[in-house]
Amino acid sequence: MVKFDAVVKRxxxxxxxxxxxxxxxxxxxxxxxxxxxxxxxxxxRVLMTLEPIDGGIIHVDGEPLTHMARNGRxxxxxxxxxxxxxxxxxMVFQHFNLFPHMTALENCMEAPLHVLGLSRAxxxxxxxxxxxxxxxxxxxxxxxxxxxxxxxxxxxxxxxLAMRPKVMLFDEVTSALDPxxxxxxxxxxxxxxxxxxxxMLMVTHQIAFAREFxxxxxxxxxxxxxxxxxxxxxxxxxxxxxxxxxxxxxxxSH
Amino acid sequence: MLFDWAFAxxxxxxxxxxxxxxxxxTIVGYALALAIGxxxxxxxxxxxxxxxxxxxxxxxxIRSTPLLVQIYFLYFVGPQFxxxxxxxxxxxxxxxxxxxxxxxxxxxxxxDGVPRGQWEAxxxxxxxxxxxxxxxxxxxxxxxxxxxxxxxxxxxxxxxxLLSVIAIIELLARAKLIGSETFRYVEPITLTGAFFxxxxxxxAALVRLAERRLRIR
Numbered sequence: 001m002v003k004f005d006a007v008v009k010r011x012x013x014x015x016x017x018x019x020x021x022x023x024x025x026x027x028x029x030x031x032x033x034x035x036x037x038x039x040x041x042x043x044x045r046v047l048m049t050l051e052p053i054d055g056g057i058i059h060v061d062g063e064p065l066t067h068m069a070r071n072g073r074x075x076x077x078x079x080x081x082x083x084x085x086x087x088x089x090x091m092v093f094q095h096f097n098l099f100p101h102m103t104a105l106e107n108c109m110e111a112p113l114h115v116l117g118l119s120r121a122x123x124x125x126x127x128x129x130x131x132x133x134x135x136x137x138x139x140x141x142x143x144x145x146x147x148x149x150x151x152x153x154x155x156x157x158x159x160x161l162a163m164r165p166k167v168m169l170f171d172e173v174t175s176a177l178d179p180x181x182x183x184x185x186x187x188x189x190x191x192x193x194x195x196x197x198x199x200m201l202m203v204t205h206q207i208a209f210a211r212e213f214x215x216x217x218x219x220x221x222x223x224x225x226x227x228x229x230x231x232x233x234x235x236x237x238x239x240x241x242x243x244x245x246x247x248x249x250x251x252x253s254h
Numbered sequence: 255m256l257f258d259w260a261f262a263x264x265x266x267x268x269x270x271x272x273x274x275x276x277x278x279x280t281i282v283g284y285a286l287a288l289a290i291g292x293x294x295x296x297x298x299x300x301x302x303x304x305x306x307x308x309x310x311x312x313x314x315x316i317r318s319t320p321l322l323v324q325i326y327f328l329y330f331v332g333p334q335f336x337x338x339x340x341x342x343x344x345x346x347x348x349x350x351x352x353x354x355x356x357x358x359x360x361x362x363x364x365x366d367g368v369p370r371g372q373w374e375a376x377x378x379x380x381x382x383x384x385x386x387x388x389x390x391x392x393x394x395x396x397x398x399x400x401x402x403x404x405x406x407x408x409x410x411x412x413x414x415x416l417l418s419v420i421a422i423i424e425l426l427a428r429a430k431l432i433g434s435e436t437f438r439y440v441e442p443i444t445l446t447g448a449f450f451x452x453x454x455x456x457x458a459a460l461v462r463l464a465e466r467r468l469r470i471r
Contacts, residue, residue, distance in 0.1 A: 097375035
């Protein structure tokens, strides 16, 4: 479903992704862990095309995402190509990034109305259904400012799902939440995976959640995958010393 | 007698008519400035450098030359380049352009104040650039800058007497005309000041009202 091929990303002289290879199958749930600065969030940001890459290529659903074919050669994608393919991917952010001047329902209707071209009634029905699914059916007319962090993040998940993406990206979606609100968000994500079989990439510090929910864990270090495999192996008996070091540091803080 | 009340009342209707001209110039000039300013602010943020750079330079140029010179230039020099504008067209264009540059800086501050996460959320939802500005960015950028924009309404209003140099008979021009016909300047010039004061206060109240209503939302 998603394929990174020798992807390089630099910020100035700093190499954030150093020839990254990563393949994610349809329906697979991949947890990305690693120390800060290891490039794990950048993986999601370049896949969402929020930032261009400096080398390599990313494919989504069998088509090049960062590049397009022109005269039989692959050239960097233009805005039109990106707009066509970006719809296959949805993203949920650490700080929610809800639109503060719109209600929960309007947040979820905006893109279906103006990008997918749904009618107002269709968009409303879809948005209301999704808010129901994330347990916020009674909050549809609330503005983000009136919602708790956990509720805002659930609206953000509904908003991303309203575009019917094939791949969902979760970027540390519980890191900005008070501890008692983490559970309700993870609950929603768990249901998405189990009932809808969405392909998911999540950057997370919730080791316990990654262990029971992810099919595969990738440990990032210095812009590469240092170690990857089933959660029971990576998170319980890692081989790489950096992974061990990282896990003991994370688990200690919990 | 220093101030002749009877004379003042006699010229009041004529002066009131001139005040309407001032008001008209203010409103149209301000509407132009708001539209031109927004266009300038958006153009300067364009990813296409061949748009952003020339617009940026033009804004700097207009801002650092006097409005009076621009009025003269558009009205008297314009025709030599095939740009024959009426006094009203030239005057309003000068007001709109000149104040548009100031207003564009206010818009810029508002646009810069919208958090980056809002742009990223819009991009992740695949919204077009037009939709992103229209539905996401501008509704958040404009409410905080309403006071700043409102100040320029009062600014334009107080600059309208400059239009008298190209024979637009607004308040000050009318006062001078009455003075030269009757040799009495005290009453018309005093009335001019009074009209400006009253309208300024009204405009300030209006800006405060707009501000308060936006804060409630």
